[in-house]
Amino acid sequence: MLSMAVLLAAAPTAHAESTIAALTDEAFALQAAGDSIGAQAAVDQLPVEHARRTAAVMGDVAQALSFPLTDRVPVGIAPGSVVVVLGFGLLDDGGLRPILVERLEKGLAVAAAYPHMPVVVSGGNPRGGRTEAEAMAAWLIDRGLDPLRIHQESTSVSTATNALQTAELLRIAGLGSGAVLVTSSNHLRRSVADFLTAGITLQAVLAADGAAHGPPSPQELSGIYADARSVAGI
Numbered sequence: 001m002l003s004m005a006v007l008l009a010a011a012p013t014a015h016a017e018s019t020i021a022a023l024t025d026e027a028f029a030l031q032a033a034g035d036s037i038g039a040q041a042a043v044d045q046l047p048v049e050h051a052r053r054t055a056a057v058m059g060d061v062a063q064a065l066s067f068p069l070t071d072r073v074p075v076g077i078a079p080g081s082v083v084v085v086l087g088f089g090l091l092d093d094g095g096l097r098p099i100l101v102e103r104l105e106k107g108l109a110v111a112a113a114y115p116h117m118p119v120v121v122s123g124g125n126p127r128g129g130r131t132e133a134e135a136m137a138a139w140l141i142d143r144g145l146d147p148l149r150i151h152q153e154s155t156s157v158s159t160a161t162n163a164l165q166t167a168e169l170l171r172i173a174g175l176g177s178g179a180v181l182v183t184s185s186n187h188l189r190r191s192v193a194d195f196l197t198a199g200i201t202l203q204a205v206l207a208a209d210g211a212a213h214g215p216p217s218p219q220e221l222s223g224i225y226a227d228a229r230s231v232a233g234i
Contacts, residue, residue, distance in 0.1 A: 020046060020047065020050060023042050023043075023045050023046055024042075024046065024050070024054055024229075024234060026039075026042045027039045027040075027042035027043045027046075027054055027058075028054075028057075028058075028225045028226075028229065029222075030042060031058055031061075031225070032218065032221050032222045032225050033218070039058070043055055050234065053232055053234055054234060056197075056232070057197055057225070057228045057229055057232045057234065058225075060193055060196040060197045060228055061193045061224055061225055061228050063192075063193075063196055064189050064190075064192035064193035064196060064224065064228075065189060065215070065216070065224075067189075067192050067202065067205055068205075069185075069188055069205050069206075069207055070204065070205070070206055070207070071106075071206060071207045071208070071209075071210035072206075073106075073109050073110050073113045073206075074110070074180060074203065074204035074206070077114060077117070077180060077203050077204065078178055078203060079116075080175075080176040080178055081114075081117060081176065081178035081179055081180060081203050082117060082118045082119065082120050082151075082170065082175050082176070082178070082179050082180070083107055083110045083111055083114070083117055083118075083119050083120070083179070083180045083182060084120045084122060084166055084179045084180070084181050084182065084195075084200075085103050085104060085106075085107035085119065085120070085121050085122070085136060085182045085183075086103065086122055086123065086159070086162055086181070086182065086183040086187070086191060087100065087103075087121065087122055087123020087124075087125070087132030087133060087136060087156075087162070088100040088103065088123070088132065088184075089125060089127070089132070090125070090126075090127035090128065090130075090132055090135055091127060091128070092127055092128060093127070093128040094126075094127050094128025094129060094130045094135060095128070095135075096135055096136075096139060099184055099208075099209070100132070100135075100136070101139070102184070102208040102209050103182050103183060103184065103208040104136055104139050104140060105208070106182050106206050106208040107119060107121075107140075107182045107208075108140060108143060108145060110180055110182065110206070111140075111145060111149065117149075117180075118149055118150075118151055118173075118175055119140065119145065119149050119150050119151070120150075120151045120152075120153060120166055120169060120170070120175075120179075121133045121136035121137050121140070121150065121151075121152055121153065122153040122156055122162045122165065122166050123136065123153070123154070123156060123162070124154050124155045124156050124157050124161075125157055131152075131154040132154070133152040133153055133154035134152065134154060136152075137150045137152050151169060151173060151175070153165045153166050153169045158227075159187070159190050159191055159194050159227055160194050160227050160228075160230045160231045162191070162194070162195075163191075163194035163195045163197065163198035163200065163231050164198050164231055166179075166195070166198070166200065167195075167198040167199055167200055170200070177199060177200055177201050178200075178201045178202075178203050179195070179200050179201070179202055179203065180202075180203050180204045180205075180206065181195060181202055181204070181205045181206070182205075182206045182208055183205075183206075183207070183208065184207060184208055184209050185207040185208075185209050185210070188205055188207055189216055189220075189224055190220075190223065190224050190227055191205075192205055193224050193225075193227065193228040194227050194228055194231050196228075197228045197231040197232050198231050
């Protein structure tokens with residue numbers, strides 16, 4: 001008898017697509033609930049390529065949950081990496097909120113420690129006539145960072161699109177795929193999962209505010225999986 005995975009792969013109908021979507025949802029729901037055996041059973045019923053992509057996202061989230069986090073400037077970062085500072089909503093007049101300033105201060109410290117490292121500022125959501133990336137670049141330049149080191153990703157509107165658009169920027173600019181990621185403590189795990197899923201190799205991840213942040217709640221974990229799925233397109 002043919003397996004469910006083979007039948008679904010051989011019959012790309014609306015019914016098959018609906019079944020694949022339902023199995024994928026089930027797999028992630030079970031994984032988020034801590035039932036890895038049940039999740040694997042659902043994955044095993046998926047077509048091979050879809051199962052591979054689903055398992056890859058689960059692996060990226062697992063890595064994100066155990067990724068070492070710090071509030072200190074890292075040492076020994078491999079050449080060819082970049083520092084990526086994630087944006088945060090601007091004030092209505094285009095001004096920077098304190099949370100974003102904290103991120104930029106930490107990113108600037110990394111840039112000072114690695115004077116040849118490019119700096120990517122990521123964020124769209126324009127306010128007051130400028131995007132988050134434009135506001136971030138201006139702040140860094142005002143504090144002495146060479147404008148030629150700065151690359152603006154100014155179209156993203158979420159953490160998932162931060163990751164996707166940054167990965168695309170790195171590819172187009174030929175900057176490699178390694179990064180030091182800077183954001184806030186309550187945003188770290190989601191960001192790490194999204195950037196790993198987007199294919200970016202994280203050399204280090206910094207919490208700009210230095211605050212401790214424990215394991216994600218079940219609701220937060222479900223959100224992390226949902227974000228990573230959107231990056232992967234599943």
